[in-house]
Amino acid sequence: MKYEIEQNLIKVYCKDEFNPEHILECGQVFCFKKDGEVYKVFPGKEYAEITENENYYEIKTKNPHFFVKFFDLDSDYTQIKYNLAKYKILEKPIKFGYGIRILNQDLFETMISFIISANNNIKRIKLILNNIRKNLGEKVEDEIYSFPSFEKLLNCDEQFFKEMGAGYRASYLYKVLRQITPEKLEDLKKLPLDDLRSELISLSGIGPKVADCLLLFGYHKGRVFPVDTWIAQMYNFYYSPLINREQIRKNLVDQFGDLSGFAQQYLFYYQRSSN
DNA sequence: GCCCAGGCACATG
DNA sequence: CATGTGCATGGG
Numbered sequence: 001m002k003y004e005i006e007q008n009l010i011k012v013y014c015k016d017e018f019n020p021e022h023i024l025e026c027g028q029v030f031c032f033k034k035d036g037e038v039y040k041v042f043p044g045k046e047y048a049e050i051t052e053n054e055n056y057y058e059i060k061t062k063n064p065h066f067f068v069k070f071f072d073l074d075s076d077y078t079q080i081k082y083n084l085a086k087y088k089i090l091e092k093p094i095k096f097g098y099g100i101r102i103l104n105q106d107l108f109e110t111m112i113s114f115i116i117s118a119n120n121n122i123k124r125i126k127l128i129l130n131n132i133r134k135n136l137g138e139k140v141e142d143e144i145y146s147f148p149s150f151e152k153l154l155n156c157d158e159q160f161f162k163e164m165g166a167g168y169r170a171s172y173l174y175k176v177l178r179q180i181t182p183e184k185l186e187d188l189k190k191l192p193l194d195d196l197r198s199e200l201i202s203l204s205g206i207g208p209k210v211a212d213c214l215l216l217f218g219y220h221k222g223r224v225f226p227v228d229t230w231i232a233q234m235y236n237f238y239y240s241p242l243i244n245r246e247q248i249r250k251n252l253v254d255q256f257g258d259l260s261g262f263a264q265q266y267l268f269y270y271q272r273s274s275n
Numbered sequence: 276g277c278c279c280a281g282g283c284a285c286a287t288g
Numbered sequence: 289c290a291t292g293t294g295c296a297t298g299g300g
Contacts, residue, residue, distance in 0.1 A: 027281060028281095114281075115283095117280090117281050117282085118280095118281080118282040118283060119279090119280065119281090119282045119283075119295080119296090120280055120281080120282085120296095120297085120298095121279080121280035121281085121297095121298080121299080122280080122281075123280090123298085123299080124280080124297070124298060124299085125280090125281085127298090128297095162296085165296085165297070165298090166296080166297095167295075167296030167297050168283095168294090168295045168296050168297090169282095169283090169295095169296080170296090172283075172284090204283090204284085205282090205283070205284090206283085207282060207283045207284085208282085208283095209281070209282060209283085210281085210282075210283080213281070226281070227281090228280090228281035228282080229279085229280070229281070229282085230280095230281070231281085243291095244290085244291095245282090268281075272281085
């Protein structure tokens with residue numbers, strides 16, 4: 001995709017391949033907020049502001065190279081959408097979410113975030129994560145705090161996560177911090193997909209759905225299809241209804257193959273927005 | 276008050 | 289292996 005890096009700036013020229021609203025609001029990420037016409041994004045300890053100009057979007061940041069990778073700017077989503085165009089069911093979802101890109105997010109932050117996401121809604125997920133940031137993170141900008149380090153989170157007891165609003169997920173968080181480290185999560189990259197997936201599912205608070213989100217949004221694996229309540233709802237409307245989410249997942253991965261993750265994200269965003 | 280949200284752990288058949 | 293149940297919390 002066409003983009004230019006200047007001093008503290010990335011200019012993104014393909015508005016049909018990069019739309020900050022679609023990218024950020026499609027449910028893959030929680031570390032952002034909209035401030036007027038500006039999207040503020042704060043993964044880890046990084047920070048960027050995105051604004052729209054006539055012919056390009058402008059990503060203002062001290063660390064352009066981080067955000068090139070984060071926003072997956074070197075991938076060709078025109079090609080991906082072309083390859084997905086043969087699926088009739090994706091016609092409207094792709095038209096609707098045309099500017100979606102799958103982010104490259106930090107494994108540890110993504111893991112914690114999606115453990116909190118279980119049986120929860122996006123607004124409250126963001127609230128809980130922001131509570132944790134405010135309490136343990138460092139100030140990045142006005143009202144914006146970094147995601148805390150593994151060590152800081154490891155020092156918290158279960159009660160702390162309850163006070164942050166995590167509810168019954170507090171014990172999952174407490175336990176998973178004692179089962180894995182950020183380094184170990186990186187190390188798992190060398191495993192084949194199926195082994196990696198089972199390793200993740202063996203962790204506290206991580207089941208099939210959360211594992212697939214981490215595989216897609218963190219490990220950037222295309223051959224996964226996270227099935228949540230929205231996807232199940234969609235599936236049971238357009239296909240012959242199934243109760244078992246594992247069966248739904250298998251059928252959808254069989255259909256969309258290595259592009260499953262992309263198809264999933266267009267479908268999820270479209271389904272959630274039209275309800 | 277009930278139902279639901281990017282489900283999971285655990286018990287039971 | 290498959291199915292059922294309890295679970296914190298805030299919003300509609």
